[in-house]
Amino acid sequence: xxxETMTRWERVWAAANGEKSDRVPVxxxxxxxxxxxxxxxxxxxxxxxxxxxxxxxxxTFDDVGGWDAIWGSGVxxxxxxxxxxxxxxxxxxxxxxDTPDDYVIQLHERxxxxxxxxxxxxxxxxxxxxxxxVIFRISNYTPESLHEAKKQVVKTIMKAKTLWEQRxxxxxxxxxxxxxxxxxxxxxSLIRFTEDLYYKPEKIHNALRRMTDDIIEQGLxxxxxxxxxxxxxxxxxxxxxxxxxxxxxxxxMNYVKEIIEAWFAEGIITNFxxxxxxxxxxxxxxxxxxxxxxxxxxxxxxxxxxxREIMGDHCCIKGDVPASLLSxxxxxxxxxxxxxxxxxxxxxxxxxxxxxxxxxxxxKRENFLAMLNAAKTSFY
Amino acid sequence: MSVNLAEAVEKLEKDSVMQEVQKRLDNGEDVLRILxxxxxxxxxxxxxxxxxxxxxxxxxxxxxxxxxxxKIIKPHMTQEASQEKKGTVIMATLQGDIHDLGKDIVVTLxxxxxFEVHNLGVDVPVGALVEKVKEVKPDFVGFSSLxxxxxxxxxxxxxxxxxxxxxxxxxxxxxxxxxxxxxxxFVGADFQTLDANEGVNYCVSVMEGN
Numbered sequence: 001x002x003x004e005t006m007t008r009w010e011r012v013w014a015a016a017n018g019e020k021s022d023r024v025p026v027x028x029x030x031x032x033x034x035x036x037x038x039x040x041x042x043x044x045x046x047x048x049x050x051x052x053x054x055x056x057x058x059x060t061f062d063d064v065g066g067w068d069a070i071w072g073s074g075v076x077x078x079x080x081x082x083x084x085x086x087x088x089x090x091x092x093x094x095x096x097x098d099t100p101d102d103y104v105i106q107l108h109e110r111x112x113x114x115x116x117x118x119x120x121x122x123x124x125x126x127x128x129x130x131x132x133x134v135i136f137r138i139s140n141y142t143p144e145s146l147h148e149a150k151k152q153v154v155k156t157i158m159k160a161k162t163l164w165e166q167r168x169x170x171x172x173x174x175x176x177x178x179x180x181x182x183x184x185x186x187x188x189s190l191i192r193f194t195e196d197l198y199y200k201p202e203k204i205h206n207a208l209r210r211m212t213d214d215i216i217e218q219g220l221x222x223x224x225x226x227x228x229x230x231x232x233x234x235x236x237x238x239x240x241x242x243x244x245x246x247x248x249x250x251x252x253m254n255y256v257k258e259i260i261e262a263w264f265a266e267g268i269i270t271n272f273x274x275x276x277x278x279x280x281x282x283x284x285x286x287x288x289x290x291x292x293x294x295x296x297x298x299x300x301x302x303x304x305x306x307x308r309e310i311m312g313d314h315c316c317i318k319g320d321v322p323a324s325l326l327s328x329x330x331x332x333x334x335x336x337x338x339x340x341x342x343x344x345x346x347x348x349x350x351x352x353x354x355x356x357x358x359x360x361x362x363x364k365r366e367n368f369l370a371m372l373n374a375a376k377t378s379f380y
Numbered sequence: 381m382s383v384n385l386a387e388a389v390e391k392l393e394k395d396s397v398m399q400e401v402q403k404r405l406d407n408g409e410d411v412l413r414i415l416x417x418x419x420x421x422x423x424x425x426x427x428x429x430x431x432x433x434x435x436x437x438x439x440x441x442x443x444x445x446x447x448x449x450x451k452i453i454k455p456h457m458t459q460e461a462s463q464e465k466k467g468t469v470i471m472a473t474l475q476g477d478i479h480d481l482g483k484d485i486v487v488t489l490x491x492x493x494x495f496e497v498h499n500l501g502v503d504v505p506v507g508a509l510v511e512k513v514k515e516v517k518p519d520f521v522g523f524s525s526l527x528x529x530x531x532x533x534x535x536x537x538x539x540x541x542x543x544x545x546x547x548x549x550x551x552x553x554x555x556x557x558x559x560x561x562x563x564x565x566f567v568g569a570d571f572q573t574l575d576a577n578e579g580v581n582y583c584v585s586v587m588e589g590n
Contacts, residue, residue, distance in 0.1 A: 102476075103476055104477075104527050106478050191444060195444070197437070198437070240435065241436055242435060242436045244438075301557065323558050324531070324559070326528075327531070328531065328562060328563060328566060360528040360529070361529065
């Protein structure tokens with residue numbers, strides 16, 4: 001068996017830049033599965049996410065011999081991370097508090113942004129508008145408890161970062177945010193936002209303009225103080241599954257292109273977390289975004305092999321062991337799938353093996369290990 | 381000049397559809413004919429979506445237009461016309477999952493195609509689902525989910541339908557991002573899809589004996 005010749009981060013960074021690393025890197029989308037692996041209920045995990053929850057994540061990492069970078073902030077996402085750190089405009093339903101102990105954490109979508117809020121976002125910026133108003137529409141925080149919770153978020157993220165680094169592993173990305181189009185869709189709700197796009201789109205552009213400028217600035221500021229230059233953008237809506245390509249170009253790519261170009265000019269590579277089928281949108285990514293300026297993290301709805309064919313060597317691809325395979329399949333099924341992706345998508349490097357979206361909480365232990373092992377034994 | 385309602389629905393011309401429907405109602409036109417024209421427009425959008433030529437946005441918006449049309453048409457429908465139905469469906473997101481977007485799109489499409497739909501909502505306990513099946517004796521039950529643990533719950537529900545001798549009297553459909561054919565086999569469902577319109581067409585074809 002060949003030996004590893006790169007550090008974890010060197011391996012990840014080489015793949016992100018479109019190169020071959022010593023072996024295929026692996027970075028599962030990981031959080032609450034750490035609790036399952038340790039035999040802890042989801043309720044227990046979320047009730048003490050900053051301590052016992054984090055410990056479960058760390059211990060699982062140690063028990064399986066680790067992997068190449070830690071997705072997310074290094075801690076699980078509970079209400080305060082979804083709402084205060086990520087500023088998701090949605091109600092969070094936490095296991096053990098809002099739902100029974102064995103449930104999955106879920107975000108509840110309803111209309112919490114109203115049509116005139118596009119003007120408020122354009123005027124104040126989304127972050128300020130969210131912190132001043134939206135958070136109180138979706139949670140029971142008071143201005144006082146909000147302040148304390150925010151302090152706690154920062155404290156725990158710093159603690160987690162240190163604990164992971166003690167294990168010689170880095171957080172995968174330095175700065176994370178939501179594609180502006182997706183934020184508005186979540187806050188307005190899918191149907192209302194779609195009606196706005198089709199019947200009264202004027203105000204949307206003003207909001208997107210301001211959100212784009214703010215994200216560029218915040219992403220640059222965060223990356224300036226880090227030697228790891230990967231930022232993160234999530235979008236689960238906007239693909240040609242949801243909308244025609246002209247809407248995607250006008251409301252999505254038009255603004256996202258600015259973000260990617262501004263960040264890439266400062267050496268930052270953007271990891272796109274893209275759920276649903278983006279196949280028809282991929283030529284636009286290739287045409288509009290600079291080579292090696294981004295990573296496509298796909299959820300198994302977009303055919304990964306086809307994505308590689310379309311993108312060629314233009315970008316790194318990350319993914320995409322399907323959630324149902326991890327929970328229902330056998331270790332042999334998972335191994336076979338991973339090795340196929342490594343062969344077909346990672347043939348020339350520029351590939352990171354990962355779960356397609358979140359590693360489900362009912363992932364079989366042997367399947368999680370099979371996914372990690374496939375990468376750890378695939379040398380270039 | 382009269383507007384072609386099917387075409388207007390297909391083009392998502394909401395205002396034009398609503399004005400035309402109102403005009404025709406005022407003129408005493410047969411409500412079932414109006415409804416059929418709107419339904420035809422929706423069917424075209426649905427078929428295009430299934431063929432990859434239309435988008436979820438268009439499918440949703442045509443459904444929203446249809447719902448608005450129903451609101452103004454319903455008071456004009458005779459009791460007989462209101463009760464005419466293609467089949468009965470129970471739709472639910474089962475215990476453990478609170479996602480409802482996908483399920484609600486299917487519900488809208490089924491209603492538009494003339495099915496009586498009992499939408500039980502989200503986080504539905506297995507027992508409540510079975511009780512509802514006993515009560516309404518549906519032709520179909522449909523489960524939608526985005527979370528893998530829900531596949532087990534779907535299986536428990538189907539097992540309970542078997543125990544209660546209800547399973548062979550209906551078809552079970554599953555859908556949502558995490559479902560696959562393997563999940564369908566595991567659950568013991570008859571049909572699985574990621575495509576709302578395909579689910580509706582399945583119901584139509586079963587009821588038509590195809």
